[in-house]
Structures are given as C-alpha cells and as structure tokens.
Amino acid sequence: MFVxxxxxxxxxxxxxxxxxxxxxxxxxxPANRDYARELLQRAKASGYTAIVVTVDGTTFSNRxxxxxxxxxxxxxxxxxxxxxxxxxARTSGELKVxxxxxxxxxxxxxxxxxxxxxxxxxxAMAVEAVKCGCAGVWVSNHGGRxxxxxxxxxxxxxxxxQAVGEKTLIIVDGGVRRGQDVFRALALGxxxxxxxxxxxxxxxxxxxxxxxxxxxxxxxxxxxxxxLAGAANxxxxxxxxxxxxxx
Amino acid sequence: MFVxxxxxxxxxxxxxxxxxxxxxxxxxxPANRDYARELLQRAKASGYTAIVVTVDGTTFSNRxxxxxxxxxxxxxxxxxxxxxxxxxARTSGELKVxxxxxxxxxxxxxxxxxxxxxxxxxxAMAVEAVKCGCAGVWVSNHGGRxxxxxxxxxxxxxxxxQAVGEKTLIIVDGGVRRGQDVFRALALGxxxxxxxxxxxxxxxxxxxxxxxxxxxxxxxxxxxxxxLAGAANxxxxxxxxxxxxxx
Amino acid sequence: MFVxxxxxxxxxxxxxxxxxxxxxxxxxxPANRDYARELLQRAKASGYTAIVVTVDGTTFSNRxxxxxxxxxxxxxxxxxxxxxxxxxARTSGELKVxxxxxxxxxxxxxxxxxxxxxxxxxxAMAVEAVKCGCAGVWVSNHGGRxxxxxxxxxxxxxxxxQAVGEKTLIIVDGGVRRGQDVFRALALGxxxxxxxxxxxxxxxxxxxxxxxxxxxxxxxxxxxxxxLAGAANxxxxxxxxxxxxxx
Amino acid sequence: MFVxxxxxxxxxxxxxxxxxxxxxxxxxxPANRDYARELLQRAKASGYTAIVVTVDGTTFSNRxxxxxxxxxxxxxxxxxxxxxxxxxARTSGELKVxxxxxxxxxxxxxxxxxxxxxxxxxxAMAVEAVKCGCAGVWVSNHGGRxxxxxxxxxxxxxxxxQAVGEKTLIIVDGGVRRGQDVFRALALGxxxxxxxxxxxxxxxxxxxxxxxxxxxxxxxxxxxxxxLAGAANxxxxxxxxxxxxxx
Numbered sequence: 001m002f003v004x005x006x007x008x009x010x011x012x013x014x015x016x017x018x019x020x021x022x023x024x025x026x027x028x029x030p031a032n033r034d035y036a037r038e039l040l041q042r043a044k045a046s047g048y049t050a051i052v053v054t055v056d057g058t059t060f061s062n063r064x065x066x067x068x069x070x071x072x073x074x075x076x077x078x079x080x081x082x083x084x085x086x087x088x089a090r091t092s093g094e095l096k097v098x099x100x101x102x103x104x105x106x107x108x109x110x111x112x113x114x115x116x117x118x119x120x121x122x123x124a125m126a127v128e129a130v131k132c133g134c135a136g137v138w139v140s141n142h143g144g145r146x147x148x149x150x151x152x153x154x155x156x157x158x159x160x161x162q163a164v165g166e167k168t169l170i171i172v173d174g175g176v177r178r179g180q181d182v183f184r185a186l187a188l189g190x191x192x193x194x195x196x197x198x199x200x201x202x203x204x205x206x207x208x209x210x211x212x213x214x215x216x217x218x219x220x221x222x223x224x225x226x227x228l229a230g231a232a233n234x235x236x237x238x239x240x241x242x243x244x245x246x247x
Numbered sequence: 248m249f250v251x252x253x254x255x256x257x258x259x260x261x262x263x264x265x266x267x268x269x270x271x272x273x274x275x276x277p278a279n280r281d282y283a284r285e286l287l288q289r290a291k292a293s294g295y296t297a298i299v300v301t302v303d304g305t306t307f308s309n310r311x312x313x314x315x316x317x318x319x320x321x322x323x324x325x326x327x328x329x330x331x332x333x334x335x336a337r338t339s340g341e342l343k344v345x346x347x348x349x350x351x352x353x354x355x356x357x358x359x360x361x362x363x364x365x366x367x368x369x370x371a372m373a374v375e376a377v378k379c380g381c382a383g384v385w386v387s388n389h390g391g392r393x394x395x396x397x398x399x400x401x402x403x404x405x406x407x408x409q410a411v412g413e414k415t416l417i418i419v420d421g422g423v424r425r426g427q428d429v430f431r432a433l434a435l436g437x438x439x440x441x442x443x444x445x446x447x448x449x450x451x452x453x454x455x456x457x458x459x460x461x462x463x464x465x466x467x468x469x470x471x472x473x474x475l476a477g478a479a480n481x482x483x484x485x486x487x488x489x490x491x492x493x494x
Numbered sequence: 495m496f497v498x499x500x501x502x503x504x505x506x507x508x509x510x511x512x513x514x515x516x517x518x519x520x521x522x523x524p525a526n527r528d529y530a531r532e533l534l535q536r537a538k539a540s541g542y543t544a545i546v547v548t549v550d551g552t553t554f555s556n557r558x559x560x561x562x563x564x565x566x567x568x569x570x571x572x573x574x575x576x577x578x579x580x581x582x583a584r585t586s587g588e589l590k591v592x593x594x595x596x597x598x599x600x601x602x603x604x605x606x607x608x609x610x611x612x613x614x615x616x617x618a619m620a621v622e623a624v625k626c627g628c629a630g631v632w633v634s635n636h637g638g639r640x641x642x643x644x645x646x647x648x649x650x651x652x653x654x655x656q657a658v659g660e661k662t663l664i665i666v667d668g669g670v671r672r673g674q675d676v677f678r679a680l681a682l683g684x685x686x687x688x689x690x691x692x693x694x695x696x697x698x699x700x701x702x703x704x705x706x707x708x709x710x711x712x713x714x715x716x717x718x719x720x721x722l723a724g725a726a727n728x729x730x731x732x733x734x735x736x737x738x739x740x741x
Numbered sequence: 742m743f744v745x746x747x748x749x750x751x752x753x754x755x756x757x758x759x760x761x762x763x764x765x766x767x768x769x770x771p772a773n774r775d776y777a778r779e780l781l782q783r784a785k786a787s788g789y790t791a792i793v794v795t796v797d798g799t800t801f802s803n804r805x806x807x808x809x810x811x812x813x814x815x816x817x818x819x820x821x822x823x824x825x826x827x828x829x830a831r832t833s834g835e836l837k838v839x840x841x842x843x844x845x846x847x848x849x850x851x852x853x854x855x856x857x858x859x860x861x862x863x864x865a866m867a868v869e870a871v872k873c874g875c876a877g878v879w880v881s882n883h884g885g886r887x888x889x890x891x892x893x894x895x896x897x898x899x900x901x902x903q904a905v906g907e908k909t910l911i912i913v914d915g916g917v918r919r920g921q922d923v924f925r926a927l928a929l930g931x932x933x934x935x936x937x938x939x940x941x942x943x944x945x946x947x948x949x950x951x952x953x954x955x956x957x958x959x960x961x962x963x964x965x966x967x968x969l970a971g972a973a974n975x976x977x978x979x980x981x982x983x984x985x986x987x988x
Binding site for chain 4: 672674678715718719721722723724726734735737
Binding site: 178 | 549550551552553554555556591592593615616618619636640641642643645649650
C-alpha cells in the first residue's frame with residue numbers, strides 16, 4: 001500500500017499509473033478551497049481509495065540541520081500543479097493554517113472516500129476525529145522532525161487505542177525499522193504501521209529492488225518475531241507481550 | 248516587559264527612562280528597612296508597575312565555577328545607591344536574612360503596587376504567599392546556580408499550578424531557550440515565562456538588535472509550535488499537550 | 495545439575511555417562527513426532543530426571559553479530575542423530591513450529607518425568623503451563639539473543655512468581671554472573687537460577703577445573719552476600735531485600 | 742562527635758583521651774563473648790556514651806579494586822587487642838557470624854549505654870531493632886563497598902523514617918560530601934548524617950587542620966543551603982523540600 005503526498009515531484013496521476021497496488025492520497029490542505037476540491041477529485045479519479053488529511057504540517061517547522069547543511073529539495077517535476085481554470089497557480093503552495101473539522105468533512109463530501117486524519121498524538125483529538133466521521137486515526141509526530149521534544153508516536157499510541165481503537169482504524173508511524181518495531185506497534189494496539197525513511201534508504205541503495213528488499217526483510221523479521229514470541233497470527237499480537245517498566 | 252533588579256549597574260531611574268515599555272521592579276530585600284522603603288518609593292515614582300520580591304537569594308551561594316575562573320563582576324555604575332539621609336551607605340549591600348511575610352506586605356503598603364514573590368518551588372509556600380496577598384508567584388530555582396540539585400522550576404510548576412493557579416498569576420523561569428520551552432511551560436500551567444540568559448547572549452552578540460532578535464525568534468518559534476501543534480491561541484495551550492512518561 | 499540440550503555435539507548418552515550428578519534433558523521439539531518420541535525415550539533410559547521443553551526457540555533468530563563475524567558452529571560429533579528405523583535422518587534438524595499444549599503433554603506421557611517449560615516471560619503463559627500439568631516454569635529470554643528488546647527475564651519474574659510461584663518450581667536464567675545475581679533472582683521469587691555463558695567461559699579458560707571454579711566462586715559469593723545481608727539460609731532470601739526505585 | 746571502631750590502629754583508650762568531645766564506640770562483634778564483654782566494658786570506662794553495633798560487616802566482602810591494586814592495610818599499632826586473661830589473643834580477629842538480637846541486648850546489659858544498630862536498609866529490620874530496645878537505627882550500605890548493587894542508604898531512608906522515625910534516632914551515612922547532602926538527608930527524615938571518607942581526605946591533605954576544614958565547610962554549606970532554601974533552623978528542614986520525580 002502506497003500513500004501519495006499532495007506535495008510530490010510526480011503528479012498523483014503518474015504515481016497512480018505506476019502500480020496497480022492499493023493506494024491512498026495524502027493531502028497537505030491548500031489554502032484555496034477550489035484547489036483542494038481539484039486535488040480531491042483528481043485523487044478519486046486516479047483510483048486512490050482513501051484520503052489522508054495531515055493536520056500537523058500546516059506550516060514549515062525550522063529544520064535546522066537542513067539549514068546548516070545548506071540542502072534544498074531537488075525539483076524533479078511539476079507535481080500536482082493547479083489545473084482548475086481561475087485558480088491562481090502561484091497560490092498553490094499556500095497551506096490552510098486554520099484547518100477545522102469542516103475541512104475534514106469536505107474531503108469525504110467531495111470524494112465519498114473514507115477519510116483518515118494524520119498527525120494525532122492525543123486521545124482527546126482522536127475522539128473528536130471519530131465523532132466527525134473519520135474512518136481512521138494516524139498517530140504520528142511527523143517523523144520527529146517537526147516539533148522538538150514531541151512524544152514518540154508509539155508512546156502516544158496506548159491512550160488513543162484505549163479511546164477509539166475498538167471501532168477505528170489506527171495507523172502509527174515513526175521509528176519503524178525492524179520487524180520487531182512492527183510487532184511492538186501492533187502489540188500496543190495499532191492496526192497498521194507506516195514506514196517512511198526505510199523505503200527511501202532502500203530506494204537510494206537499490207532502486208525498486210532496494211524498496212522490495214526493505215519490505216521483504218520487514219516481513220521476514222516480523223514472521224520470525226511472531227514465531228519466537230509464540231503469536232500464531234496478527235490477531236494474536238496483543239498487549240500481553242508488552243512488559244511495563246517496573247522492578 | 249522588563250524586570251529591573253535592585254542590584255543593577257544603572258539606577259532604576261536610568262533604566263526606567265530608557266524605555267516606555269511596561270516594567271517591574273525586583274528587590275533583593277535590604278537589611279535596612281529605611282533603605283527598603285527608599286527603593287520601593289523610587290520604583291513607584293519611576294513608573295514600575297509591580298514589585299517582585301526575591302526570597303531565594305538572601306545570601307551568596309558558592310558559585311565555584313566563577314571562583315575557579317577568577318571572574319569578578321565589572322562595576323559600571325553607581326546603581327541604586329542610598330539616597331535617604333541618615334541611612335549609612337555602607338550598609339546598602341546587606342541583605343535581610345530573616346525575610347518574613349511582613350516584609351512582603353511592607354512592599355504593597357509602601358507602593359500600593361501588586362507584589363509578586365519570586366523563588367518559590369513548593370505548593371505549600373505558594374499557598375502561603377497567596378494568603379498573604381501576593382498577586383503572583385514566580386516559580387524559579389534562581390537559574391539553577393544557587394543550590395545544587397534543586398528541582399527544575401518547570402518540574403516544580405504543576406503542583407503549584409494546581410494549588411494556586413486558578414486565581415494567581417504564575418510566572419516561571421529557567422531553561423527557556425526556544426519557543427518550544429515557552430509552549431511547554433504554558434502547557435504546564437504557567438501564565439508567563441521569564442528569560443534571562445538568552446537576552447544577555449543576544450546583547451553580547453548584537454547589542455540592542457541582538458536582544459530584539461532573541462525575542463523575535465522566541466515569538467516566531469512559539470507561533471510555529473502553536474501552528475504545528477494545533478493551538479489556535481495562548482489559551483488553547485493546555486495540559487492536553489503534555490505526555491506523561493509511561494509505557 | 496546439568497541440563498543437556500537435544501542439540502548437542504555429544505549424544506545424550508555420552509553426556510549422561512560422564513557424570514553421576516543429577517541431569518535434565520532439554521528438548522528442541524522436532525517436527526517429526528517419532529523422532530521426538532525417540533529422544534524422550536532415550537532421555538528417560540539414560541537417567542535424565544526431568545524434561546525441559548523449550549518453547550521460544552522454534553525458529554532461528556537473526557543473530558547478526560555472528561553473521562557479521564562469519565562464525566559457524568564447529569561440528570565435533572554426531573549428537574543425538576536419529577536411531578528409529580523409518581525416520582528420515584535428514585529431517586532430524588526440522589523443528590516443530592506450531593508447538594501446542596499436546597506436544598508438552600506428550601513429553602510427560604512418553605517419559606512419566608516432570609516436564610518444565612522453558613522460555614516463558616508472561617504470567618498468562620505461566621498460568622496456562624501449570625494448568626497443562628507442567629511441574630516447572632523456566633523464565634528466560636533465551637540469553638537476550640533471540641528477539642531484540644525482550645524484557646530481561648529477571649524483570650519478567652515478579653508477575654510470574656505472583657501468579658504461579660507458590661506451587662510451581664520457578665527457574666530463571668539470563669545475566670547471572672555473580673553470587674549477587676543469584677541472590678537477587680532468589681529474592682525476586684525464583685527457586686533456581688540457571689547459568690550458561692559463565693560455565694562456557696570457565697571451560698574455555700580452564701577446562702573442567704575452570705567450570706568447577708566458576709561454580710565455586712558463584713557459591714562463595716552467594717554465601718558472602720547472604721552473610722552480609724543477614725540471610726541465614728536460602729529461605730530467608732525474600733522480597734524484603736528488594737528496594738523499589740522511588741524517591 | 743567521633744565514632745571509634747573496635748578495629749582501629751590505636752586503642753579506644755588512646756582515642757578517647759585525645760579529645761574531650763562526645764564519642765561513641767562502634768563494635769565489630771567478636772566471636773568470643775568474653776572478648777566482646779571486655780571491649781564493651783573498656784568503652785564504658787573510657788567515656789564512650791553509646792554503643793554502635795555494626796550488623797552488615799560480619800564477614801569480609803570481596804573488594805576487588807583493593808585486590809587488584811595489591812594494597813594492604815598499614816599496621817600502625819596494637820589497637821584494641823585482648824586484655825582479659827584466659828581469652829586467646831589469636832581469636833580476637835574472629836567475628837561473630839550469627840549475630841542475633843541477644844547479642845545486641847548484651848551490649849546494653851554490659852554497659853547500660855544506649856545501643857544503636859548500624860547497617861540497616863529495610864523498614865522491617867528497623868522495626869525489629871526498635872522492638873529489641875535499640876535507641877537508634879543507623880541506615881547505611883557500608884559505603885557501597887560491601888555488596889554490589891545495594892540500595893543507596895539515602896534511598897532506603899524514607900520507609901525506615903516512616904516506620905520508626907518518630908521515636909527513634911535515625912542516622913544515615915553514604916555519599917555525604919556537601920552541605921546539600923546533609924540538607925537532603927535531613928529533609929528525608931534523618932536526625933544525623935555521618936561522614937567517613939571526607940574526613941580521611943581532609944586528614945590526608947591537611948592533618949588535624951584538614952579535618953577541621955572539612956567540617957567547617959560542611960557546616961558553612963549547610964547554613965548557606967538553609968538560608969537560600971528558607972529553612973530557619975534544623976527542624977524546618979522537612980520533606981516539603983523534596984521534589985518527587987514526576988512530569
């Protein structure tokens with residue numbers, strides 16, 4: 001399963017046509033609602049099956065390492081530039097800074113697809129998201145590179161699982177590097193774990209084959225841990241495997 | 248907002264006239280009550296709008312690093328020297344070592360200004376200060392350089408907030424270097440965060456402009472964190488953003 | 495007391511005949527039940543007095559240090575190769591991956607010996623083992639080298655002791671290097687501590703004499719700690735000696 | 742106040758005559774009761790005003806650093822050698838390994854002096870000591886050099902204070918190097934803190950004057966901390982000054 005970002009080098013249509021696998025569309029909400037509508041409609045038309053609304057990335061964080069290193073993003077393509085007539089293409093980079101639940105509802109209204117909210121770290125926010133009709137909650141601290149000293153997503157997971165986990169899809173990302181990390185996230189109540197950097201590392205080292213190799217290894221390690229720990233299937237990976245820190 | 252110390256190189260009058268911004272007067276309580284009265288009356292007359300009584304600095308701590316480095320304070324001016332006839336100028340450096348609640352009440356009696364007690368680390372002391380009419384409680388461990396192994400002010404904050412925070416102004420200082428630190432202090436219940444060293448660093452590096460730059464950066468970082476965390480305004484920075492350490 | 499592994503360089507008969515001391519037989523459960531029966535019957539016939547069923551080693555873990563170092567196990571002997579006619583010797587290395595409580599019960603049925611389950615880290619599993627007739631529970635994380643980030647066996651011990659400790663033999667291994675470690679494990683409720691690596695270190699350094707020396711030292715240290723701590727005998731080593739981490 | 746050890750280079754009589762200050766006699770209980778009686782009677786006769794019975798030093802611990810360095814104690818004098826006719830002087834080095842409450846009671850019976858038990862780390866033991874008539878409990882882990890991984894005495898203090906602190910003298914030693922350490926021990930409920938190594942360091946560096954200097958500094962630091970923390974006297978150093986570790 002691939003989750004395509006609205007901020008990408010290739011257009012979402014190019015990405016969608018590259019693979020027949022399941023895919024979701026992740027939107028950094030633009031300030032211009034017409035452009036938002038365009039992106040959502042194009043996602044639906046390209047075959048994406050869910051909309052992920054990122055709510056913890058509505059402004060740039062100060063990424064000082066990048067500034068110090070003097071790195072700038074390579075610009076390889078036109079991405080998802082504006083196509084709607086009448087929308088000023090120059091405003092397409094502006095993010096909506098006052099996101100509210102109507103903006104989230106708008107995604108479902110336009111596409112009819114399930115909406116997943118990404119960047120949640122508290123149970124209170126997860127409960128509100130579910131009330132507003134979100135089909136899933138994506139627990140994430142944006143790779144730990146947005147706000148200093150944020151809680152690890154995996155630490156924020158348990159209260160969220162307790163609050164909404166029974167009926168809502170819970171995704172978690174952050175620090176998943178090994179099959180053990182997947183096992184641990186599932187044991188803490190996540191339904192799905194997302195990975196970011198490992199895939200990029202794999203791509204940098206071996207292209208498409210490198211990416212396949214990363215997934216193959218994660219899967220093999222998860223199976224090994226399940227076998228050694230005595231979990232016969234994914235459903236058997238429960239909180240019983242978590243040992244609280246205590247003497 | 249500037250808080251001028253009674254132990255300063257310039258006189259409080261010179262400091263007051265340098266800026267039209269709001270300012271408070273912070274008093275290291277002198278042993279001589281006539282001199283105390285003089286300082287308080289001069290503060291009132293110079294336009295300071297609150298009196299801060301520091302209660303955790305009634306003697307010198309052993310600052311061994313300074314001793315080892317052989318540093319002594321530069322003496323750039325006459326400061327707030329005695330002006331009241333009949334008060335021995337040589338005693339102006341003597342601090343009152345047996346501060347009590349009458350001394351605190353005296354500040355309000357002389358000036359009619361709100362009194363804030365500085366250097367509080369326990370809820371019990373905060374409760375007593377409020378009972379004695381203090382308008383605010385300044386939670387501080389004196390920059391961590393007075394007593395070894397003192398609790399961080401920010402750790403001491405929650406029980407104090409719980410005890411008196413609803414009706415009393417709570418200020419906290421210590422370790423505030425980033426907008427994130429301000430956010431965290433506010434989330435833990437402080438109304439105001441004070442900064443000391445960053446301002447001096449700014450001044451050392453860029454004079455008045457350096458100081459402005461420090462404040463501008465703190466403000467920009469705070470706004471960025473609020474935006475990323477989803478707090479629309481200062482009131483929205485609540486304890487919900489604090490993640491307790493637990494598996 | 496020696497616990498012989500089913501995966502050994504010498505056959506269990508050779509090992510049994512080397513010493514008149516008490517010995518248990520530890521079985522890595524083979525996939526072929528006829529071969530399992532053979533191993534169990536031979537163990538009984540050779541004088542082993544209990545069967546230890548290892549349940550956390552049903553597949554190979556990825557031991558990356560070994561892979562990096564390019565080490566392979568020396569092969570010094572035929573071990574416990576298949577002797578039962580009709581069992582394909584080439585399948586003797588295959589472990590049963592879907593171990594269940596019938597497999598455990600089978601050990602007792604074949605041998606009539608007490609069965610101890612090894613590789614338990616949760617109270618829930620320990621309770622189930624006791625229900626299924628196990629005489630003992632061996633708390634172990636397989637030397638910490640099977641699954642990354644497993645709880646230390648000694649941390650997993652207290653809830654297991656609380657759940658089944660009163661009537662069931664509790665063995666613990668992992669990190670026992672000093673008499674103090676034995677003392678601590680007993681204080682936390684274990685009946686027996688097992689040691690692995692120290693014995694191998696002793697053997698590598700001084701052969702049989704080295705092994706004796708390791709045991710002698712462990713015993714002397716345990717006696718010293720008991721004397722200094724004021725525990726007159728093994729029964730007096732109780733939870734009272736454990737200090738919880740708290741201010 | 743000086744506490745003289747029964748294992749000393751000078752005799753207790755020489756030590757007693759060197760100073761008119763208050764002094765206690767600390768006994769490493771000898772195996773021979775006649776010799777124990779002799780030591781106790783001589784202590785009483787020499788003007789010691791209390792007996793300290795050390796219960797956590799009834800055998801030698803393995804002090805590996807000393808062994809590695811090849812250090813042996815210098816032998817400067819005859820110490821408290823046997824004087825009672827009929828007691829074999831060669832047995833004077835043998836310690837009683839099965840100390841019991843009768844041995845403790847014996848100290849009071851022989852001398853009529855208050856008896857303090859030294860080397861206690863649990864509330865249970867402290868309660869028993871008080872039941873058996875001990876006037877004081879000395880919380881100590883023998884300088885951390887007897888048993889590895891022992892709790893710090895200061896960590897063991899709170900439950901002991903809670904159990905017997907109201908009516909029993911509580912002494913604590915271990916790690917007291919600064920006035921702050923004294924303050925902390927008193928805040929945690931100790932009545933007295935004992936120091937060992939700092940005194941020896943002072944003696945090594947400056948003889949009698951060095952020792953005086955160590956005490957003078959400890960006292961000055963304690964006074965400074967009390968002044969800065971706002972404790973007007975020793976009684977005011979309470980648990981309120983202790984901040985529990987919590988977010």
